[in-house]
Amino acid sequence: MSYKLLIDGKLVDGKCQVDVINPADESVISASPVADATQLEKAVAAAAQAQLGWAATPLAERAACLRALGERVAAREADIARLITLEVGRPLPLAHFEAQLVQKSCAYYSEQRLDNEVLLDDEAMRVEVQRVPLGVVAAILPWNAPLYLAINKLAPAVLAGNSIVLKPAPTTPLSTLLLGELMADIFPSGVVNIITDQNDLGAALVAHPKVAKVAFTGSTVTGRKILSAAAEQLKKVSLELSGNDAAILLPDVDIAAIAPDLIFGAFFNSAQICAVIKRLYVPESRYDEICEVLAAGLSQAKTGNGLDPDVQFGPIQNAAQFDKVKGFLEEARRSGTIICGGEVPDGKGYFITPTLVRDVSDGHPLVDEEPFGPILPIIKYSDVDDAVRRANASPYGLGASVWSADSSAAQRIAARLEAGTVWVNQHCAIDPSVPFPTTKCSGLGVEAGREGLLEFCNLKVLNIKK
Structure with a gap:
């Protein structure tokens, strides 16, 4: 099977290819496309262009796209699980478990709502709290649970009205690229983009001026670097890092x-x-x-x-x-x-x-x-x-x-x-329905649950004098 990047709604080749290795026997599973800096720019530009229209799309329609993705994953669960086992090494039943968590995450977030909350409404004033999208999200993924950690970011981000650029780890890109193939015709062009690299595009993605938020799972060492780089532009950051x-x-x-x-x-x-x-x-x-x-x-x-x-x-x-x-x-x-x-x-x-x-x-x-x-x-x-x-x-x-x-x-x-x-x-x-918060040197913010959804929103207050 050949794998493609997902950029602006199209499945495209990378600028080069690298072999992905099966850790169980060191054989080559497949070649993976690798993006270059130009393709990163195209992915972020597509995400930025698509985001305003996506944010204006009714939440019910955004939720329907997530449900459709969950159904596609369910239909291809056997293929997805086998691919996870090949590139991660996890025993097949636990690879099925990961594919099922993806389905559960799509289902859970498709049922969430972001209704406005009225704090005060009297003769003098109306105060309303709104949850609005951030813009373009960059999601940088690790190699240990690539698909579940991808959907943990993708599902709440897009439901909230953001667009997203996903970058899987170089040693486990294939299952995320397969996910891209499944969703290419579900979301409007540019809402979801998937690029790969050889550990050489992460810094540019984090620093890109059109990226409003970085969501990262990985080591504390790398998390500190991302936080430092994001601070230059005061980007929002969520980090799920090392544990002991x-x-x-x-x-x-x-x-x-x-x-x-x-x-x-x-x-x-x-x-x-x-x-x-x-x-x-x-x-x-x-x-x-x-x-x-x-x-x-x-x-x-x-x-x-x-x-x-x-x-x-x-x-x-x-x-x-x-x-x-x-x-x-x-x-x-x-x-x-x-x-x-x-x-x-x-x-x-x-x-x-x-x-x-x-x-x-x-x-x-x-x-x-x-x-x-x-x-x-x-x-x-x-x-x-x-x-x-x-x-x-x-x-x-x-x-x-x-x-x-x-x-x-x-x-x-x-x-x-x-x-x-x-x-x-x-x-x-x-x-997926239970918040997974971080503390101390294990990160910033929350993944999963309602709180994980709110990580991908800005809080906006509408304060009206009558």
Whole structure:
């Protein structure tokens, strides 16, 4: 299959092509088009020209376009899921889950409204609050969940009356380009544009004077650069950045019952998700027992090509990240105790078997930093107050979780944790209808939910003297 850019309603070739690599076997999936600076200019110009007409389009018609896109994705779910598995490496059932989240996001936002709110209406004055579009949105996407993170920005942005330029990551462009093919005749020309690059167009897109807002998901390091560049023109910015999510097990947990959920919460997508468990705090009195149960459970999982129906965990997505995670693995061997996994199989593919590391604590790179790969440190604590203090000591604050047989007790601890989302007896439970806020060095703003929609609006007050 050939893939095209989407610029001004047309599917077009890039100025050159690059091969997209399957991380499971290092084979070439397909060639991807690559845009140049001229095509970026055309995409932004098309978006700017289309935006005013799109903003004037009744919201019901904009919502209908989203519903149509959701229906197209549903009809092509099998193809989309397979493509996600090929370029991301995620096991096929979880690739279907991502495609289904895209459908849910389209459905959810197609039901949202942006009605004016009357604050005051008396004999002297009428005050009305309106939510109006920003203009052109630039959405810069990562490689770990390319399609869901694309729709998380596209759906609320266009419903609010903005136009958008999407730039997927160079190592996972294909599923987003396929999405562009599906929507090319749904939205008016220029409302949605998709360009690709080789990590060389992001700065120009962020700095473009016709871009009113930048929506980015990725590392905190890159997020700081985007924020700094956007500040020159006082652009609006939403950033969903790195996480180092802590999970605290209270002493009363039924570890046998929750072990599968903990393993999934830590190793979903081979831990290449910003909001999976990155640090597991375990009561000292049960440390050995919990380590043994988790190691026994994780040792049963199979790592391999995501198209294999027996596989639970796939590869690291790209060679650069693979090398980074191997560095963390070497650190774990030097100064911790690996109790499960820790293998780098010979042969093709960027595989590291999911790894549990005990006998490490705060101050260790595995605990303080984010490997963004399948290595989980298990840290002992002596009392819950100490665990809360250590969990909150991180500069990151994306997510956290508390696990207990007593839900009320867990909720009391959850209220003390500094994170945008705190789950109780689960982790990384996401839904397009639920806001996903950021805090601390994990970002600015909110994705998903009603609040995620309002991130793509300006607040305007109409104040009328009678």
